Amino acid sequence: MKQKIFHTSFIILILSSFLIKPAMVYSQQIQNVDKAFKEARELAFEGNRKEARKLARAILEISPDYHDVRILIARTHSWDGNYSIARPELAYVLDKNPNYKDAYSALLDVEIWDEKYETALFVAEKVTKLYPADTILLLKKANVYSKLGQYERSLSTLDQAETLNPGNPEVRSMMKSIKISRLKNTVSISYNRDWFDQIFDPWNTGFVQYSSPTRFGTIIGRLGFADRFGSSGFHPEVDFYPSIAEGVYGYVNFGYSNSFLFPEFRSGAELFFRLPRSFEASAGFRFLNFSSGSVTILTGNLTKYWKNWMFTARPYVTPGSVGISRSINFITRRYLTNADNYLSLRGGFGFSPEERRFQDVSGDVFFVKSWFIGAEAEKTVSYNLIVFGALTFTRQELTFDPGNFNSSFGLNTGFRIKI
Numbered sequence: 547m548k549q550k551i552f553h554t555s556f557i558i559l560i561l562s563s564f565l566i567k568p569a570m571v572y573s574q575q576i577q578n579v580d581k582a583f584k585e586a587r588e589l590a591f592e593g594n595r596k597e598a599r600k601l602a603r604a605i606l607e608i609s610p611d612y613h614d615v616r617i618l619i620a621r622t623h624s625w626d627g628n629y630s631i632a633r634p635e636l637a638y639v640l641d642k643n644p645n646y647k648d649a650y651s652a653l654l655d656v657e658i659w660d661e662k663y664e665t666a667l668f669v670a671e672k673v674t675k676l677y678p679a680d681t682i683l684l685l686k687k688a689n690v691y692s693k694l695g696q697y698e699r700s701l702s703t704l705d706q707a708e709t710l711n712p713g714n715p716e717v718r719s720m721m722k723s724i725k726i727s728r729l730k731n732t733v734s735i736s737y738n739r740d741w742f743d744q745i746f747d748p749w750n751t752g753f754v755q756y757s758s759p760t761r762f763g764t765i766i767g768r769l770g771f772a773d774r775f776g777s778s779g780f781h782p783e784v785d786f787y788p789s790i791a792e793g794v795y796g797y798v799n800f801g802y803s804n805s806f807l808f809p810e811f812r813s814g815a816e817l818f819f820r821l822p823r824s825f826e827a828s829a830g831f832r833f834l835n836f837s838s839g840s841v842t843i844l845t846g847n848l849t850k851y852w853k854n855w856m857f858t859a860r861p862y863v864t865p866g867s868v869g870i871s872r873s874i875n876f877i878t879r880r881y882l883t884n885a886d887n888y889l890s891l892r893g894g895f896g897f898s899p900e901e902r903r904f905q906d907v908s909g910d911v912f913f914v915k916s917w918f919i920g921a922e923a924e925k926t927v928s929y930n931l932i933v934f935g936a937l938t939f940t941r942q943e944l945t946f947d948p949g950n951f952n953s954s955f956g957l958n959t960g961f962r963i964k965i
Contacts, residue, residue, distance in 0.1 A: 579609050586618060595622040613639045617652050624652070629660040647677055654686050658693070666690045681711045688720060697728045726929050729964035732757045736934075736960030743953045745944070749774040752960075763788035763795065772807040779805020783812065793820040797830065811835040816845070824851040832862075841866060845898075854881045862898050873897055886926050892938070893919040914943040920956075930964040 576582045582605050590598035599622055605615045620635035633656060639649040650673035657666035670687035677683055684707040691700035701724060707717045737752040755768035763786060770781035783801025790796055799814040816830025829846040847860040856879040864871040873896020881888045895917045920938035927933055938956040943949070 576604060576608060579605050579612060579615075583612070583615050583618070586615070590618060590622050595626060598622055611642055613643060613646060613649065617648055620656070621652055624656045624659060627659075629656050632656050645676055647673065647680070647683075650676075651683060651686070654683070654690075658686065658690060661693075663690055663693045667694065679710055681707050681714060681717070684710070685716055685720060688724070692720075692724050692727065697724055700724050722929055726964065729930055730759050731965050732962050733965060734960060734962040736958065738956060738958040740954050740956045745952060746774075746954075747776075768801075770801075770803075770808065772805070774807060777805070777807060779803060779807040781805065781808040790817075794818065797828075799832075806837060809834040809836055825849065826851075843898075855879065856881070860898070862896065871896060883926075886924060886932050888924050890922045891920075892922065892936075893917075914948070915951075916940060916942040922958075932962040932964075933960070934962070935959045 582601060586598045586601040586605065589595075589601065599619055602615045602619045605612055609615070616635050616639050620632040623629075623632040623635070633653070636649050636653045636656070639646055640653070643649070650669060654666055654669050654673065657663070657669060667687075667690045670683070670690050674680070674683050674687050684703055688700045688703040688707070691697070691703060701721065704717055704721050704724070707714065708721075711717065734755045734757070735752070738750070740749040740751075742748070750773040751771065753768050753770045755766055757764060757766045759765075766785040766787075768783050768785065770783070772779055772781070781801060781803040783799060786796075786798045788796045788798070795818050797814065797816040797818065799812065801809070801812040803810060812832070812834050814830060814832040816828050818826060818828040820826050826849040827847065830844075832843040832845060834841050834843070841864055844863040844865075845860060847858055849856060849858045856877070858877040858879075859874060860876075861872065861874045864873075873894065875892065875894035875898055877890055877892050879888050879890040897914075897916060918938055918940040920936055922934065922936035924932060924934040936956075936958040938958070940954045940956065942952050942954065944952055
């Protein structure tokens with residue numbers, strides 16, 4: 547019986563050595579708390595945050611008010627997204643030392659990362675009163691103002707930081723970022739010229755558009771222009787991208803023209819859905835009314851985002867009296883630094899109503915054979931100026947001469963200004 551009890555006790559002891567947190571073991575091994583704290587920091591920065599916290603807890607058993615150790619514990623929890631665990635650790639430090647700058651700085655990070663911007667602003671205003679000449683704290687305060695949409699206050703805070711620390715690259719970088727984020731509206735101008743190998747003289751097309759976000763979604767006003775067949779004309783239209791629900795938005799379009807170079811009336815609608823695994827899908831239609839008749843085009847898209855890449859396929863199905871026209875466009879895009887800087891390859895078969903330069907005096911253009919391939923690029927050249935351009939080669943069957951193909955080369959260029 548005694549042997550059985552001994553065996554049971556031995557097993558419990560062995561299991562306890564694995565199950566009980568080794569903080570006590572750490573504390574027995576710690577000879578110098580400062581050296582141990584340095585080791586805990588190194589563990590945390592190397593990504594071994596659990597081990598860092600175990601060692602930090604052991605240090606606190608020896609020195610409960612070693613505030614930097616407790617701040618390290620809070621920071622590692624905040625790095626893991628455990629903000630509710632980090633806050634009490636920092637509250638303990640501030641209760642013991644109400645003016646401890648590092649604790650305020652860590653708490654400010656917690657509230658910003660947790661998107662509690664009103665609370666973050668309260669903390670920022672309090673700590674910058676205590677330490678008005680600290681550039682790092684002023685940067686964090688400016689960031690909070692920016693998150694709240696208070697851009698003037700953010701820039702004023704950055705001016706204060708710039709005065710204290712002239713030429714600081716972080717201050718300059720944030721100033722630039724905030725100036726860009728303030729610019730919500732855009733004006734775009736685009737020009738396209740097409741050269742043909744037979745029959746047609748060069749075509750000139752383009753547009754001027756103004757885009758503005760609203761609480762309901764983005765509205766775009768566009769004025770298209772065309773000079774071809776010895777005539778010129780204009781085509782005003784409006785796009786609206788309403789926000790409908792989380793992960794769902796729409797597209798609505800209306801346009802009108804009294805020039806034979808454009809459809810007399812165009813409209814469209816589409817619903818977009820953000821899907822799991824970085825997919826997006828949509829379904830909708832386009833309606834074009836010409837002097838000789840009208841066409842309705844069914845369309846949609848399937849888009850996959852992968853790292854810095856975007857892959858899109860968009861089919862168009864056009865029922866008509868001569869049958870059903872099917873076309874498809876493909877886009878492969880590589881984003882460079884952000885959404886305003888990219889390189890794209892485009893290609894497809896058939897016509898789409900989005901390619902406004904291909905439109906004819908009738909809807910018959912959608913029922914001829916064609917294919918195209920092209921490349922495009924967009925680049926930010928200053929904080930509010932973006933330039934773009936594209937080259938396209940098209941092989942198109944003539945509507946009035948079936949079986950005869952015309953080759954064309956298109957050059958598109960333009961710019962967009964954020965205001």
